[in-house]
Amino acid sequence: MLAVVGLALSVSIFATWTLLLKRLDDRVDQEFSNEAEKLRRYAITAVDPKTGQPPTDVAALLNGYLAFNSPDRWETFFSIVDGQPDMISAVRRPARLDTDEALVRHMAGAVDPLHDETESTAGTVRYAVIPVKVAADPRPAHFVTAIFYDRQRDEIVDAVRVLSLSALAALALAGAAGWFVAGRVLAPVRLIGQTAEQISDSSDLTRRLDVPGDDDVAALAGTFNHMLDRLERAFAVQRHFVDDAGHELRTPITVIRGHLELMSDDPVDRAETLALVTDELDRMNRIVDDLLTLARAEQPGWLAQEEVELADLTVSVVAKARPLGERRWRVDEVAEARVRGDRQRLTQALMQLAANAVRHTKEGDVIAVGSAVRYGGKAELWVRDSGPGVAPADRERIFSRFVRGTGRTGAHDGAGLGLAIVRSIAEAHGGSVKVVEAATGGACFVMTIPLGEAP
Numbered sequence: 001m002l003a004v005v006g007l008a009l010s011v012s013i014f015a016t017w018t019l020l021l022k023r024l025d026d027r028v029d030q031e032f033s034n035e036a037e038k039l040r041r042y043a044i045t046a047v048d049p050k051t052g053q054p055p056t057d058v059a060a061l062l063n064g065y066l067a068f069n070s071p072d073r074w075e076t077f078f079s080i081v082d083g084q085p086d087m088i089s090a091v092r093r094p095a096r097l098d099t100d101e102a103l104v105r106h107m108a109g110a111v112d113p114l115h116d117e118t119e120s121t122a123g124t125v126r127y128a129v130i131p132v133k134v135a136a137d138p139r140p141a142h143f144v145t146a147i148f149y150d151r152q153r154d155e156i157v158d159a160v161r162v163l164s165l166s167a168l169a170a171l172a173l174a175g176a177a178g179w180f181v182a183g184r185v186l187a188p189v190r191l192i193g194q195t196a197e198q199i200s201d202s203s204d205l206t207r208r209l210d211v212p213g214d215d216d217v218a219a220l221a222g223t224f225n226h227m228l229d230r231l232e233r234a235f236a237v238q239r240h241f242v243d244d245a246g247h248e249l250r251t252p253i254t255v256i257r258g259h260l261e262l263m264s265d266d267p268v269d270r271a272e273t274l275a276l277v278t279d280e281l282d283r284m285n286r287i288v289d290d291l292l293t294l295a296r297a298e299q300p301g302w303l304a305q306e307e308v309e310l311a312d313l314t315v316s317v318v319a320k321a322r323p324l325g326e327r328r329w330r331v332d333e334v335a336e337a338r339v340r341g342d343r344q345r346l347t348q349a350l351m352q353l354a355a356n357a358v359r360h361t362k363e364g365d366v367i368a369v370g371s372a373v374r375y376g377g378k379a380e381l382w383v384r385d386s387g388p389g390v391a392p393a394d395r396e397r398i399f400s401r402f403v404r405g406t407g408r409t410g411a412h413d414g415a416g417l418g419l420a421i422v423r424s425i426a427e428a429h430g431g432s433v434k435v436v437e438a439a440t441g442g443a444c445f446v447m448t449i450p451l452g453e454a455p
């Protein structure tokens with residue numbers, strides 16, 4: 001960036017320099033023709049003060065002109081009469097040219113107006129020689145205008161030097177300011193990078209960035225912190241999950257080991273132990289299956305999408321659930337609608353709810369399954385029972401993995417994964433699940449699923 005600005009400045013300084021030199025050349029040429037014109041006009045109108053007639057002496061004519069016309073800065077005039085320098089203008093000049101005999105001889109030899117340049121002690125000099133004739137005076141005379149070209153050029157050099165120096169200073173200043181500002185702007189970005197590195201080195205997810213203000217960098221830091229929040233939460237959930245899974249699997253292993261260690265040679269005892277061990281292994285198998293289901297539910301493409309008839313689904317779930325227990329099975333209501341979703345997974349979810357309902361009810365209790373279309377393009381699927389219901393404090397948490405309700409109804413050995421699976425299935429369909437109190441008392445688990453396309 002600085003290089004580009006520097007290049008642009010150099011180009012413009014060079015252009016200024018060339019332009020000023022060109023102007024100087026033009027001005028010098030202009031000056032020579034001006035002087036020639038002024039001298040011509042003076043010579044036509046000049047009169048001898050004594051006689052009142054045109055002058056008869058060429059030296060007097062040129063003296064009069066020199067007294068009347070004074071040279072500009074870095075310029076000098078002088079006259080040559082009869083090959084000899086005669087009179088020089090009174091203004092101070094950087095070097096004398098009329099003392100250079102060879103030059104004067106060269107000038108005096110001019111028959112026509114002459115433009116030339118020469119070297120002097122004050123550098124290059126450009127001059128014009130104008131031959132002058134007076135009718136009554138036979139002597140040849142010349143008027144010389146000389147411009148100290150190098151001195152004039154030096155002024156331009158000075159100006160361009162000042163320009164270059166100030167441009168350089170401005171460039172340096174801009175560079176320093178840019179450096180400073182960029183450093184300040186990038187400092188938080190660097191901090192973000194360092195923090196990210198420290199986090200990945202130490203896997204300490206509790207660290208957060210502190211970037212005050214409301215600019216883009218602060219927003220970036222905010223997003224970064226948000227991401228850390230989510231990561232921290234996700235890792236905590238995962239750690240919990242692994243701890244719980246380990247714990248849940250350890251229990252049946254301990255039970256199995258205990259039974260096997262205490263097993264005697266008695267065939268009846270052996271048969272009993274075998275039955276118990278098989279039972280525990282089945283339970284373990286189910287937990288592992290459920291965990292796999294939950295893990296897979298987090299991957300995209302888990303659902304096999306198809307059109308699912310809600311009425312058909314509702315009725316078939318009741319038919320399938322009937323063997324779970326001697327209950328008064330009912331169909332509350334059926335929706336004449338279809339949803340896009342995975343029929344098997346939806347059946348699985350409803351069967352989980354039915355199994356829970358059986359677990360929490362007694363023989364002769366009512367368990368009802370229903371479906372309905374609700375306002376806003378949503379379908380509801382529910383399983384209702386006349387059991388003890390779910391305590392309000394438990395209504396949210398029982399959907400988490402490995403969480404069982406506090407108000408246990410009878411002893412049962414569930415792992416607490418059923419409702420988590422139901423929730424995964426509902427969410428995979430773009431919906432949700434909740435538990436409310438049924439109008440007849442007892443629990444009513446309701447899955448809400450959008451009628452449109454599942455995500």
Ligand SMILES: Nc1ncnc2c1ncn2[C@@H]1O[C@H](COP(=O)(O)OP(=O)(O)OP(=O)(O)O)[C@@H](O)[C@H]1O
Pocket residue numbers: 356357360385387388389390398399403404405406407408413414415416417418419420443
């Ligand atoms: N119909 C219901 N009535 C009352 N409480 C219920 C009902 N269904 C579930 N719960 C409560 O919710 C808790 C969690 O249920 P969830 O299905 O997740 O686990 P579980 O049935 O204990 O074990 P799993 O389903 O893994 O065998 C249960 O422990 C129970 O306390």
Ligand SMILES: [Mg+2]
Pocket residue numbers: 352355356414417418419
């Ligand atoms: Mg269950």
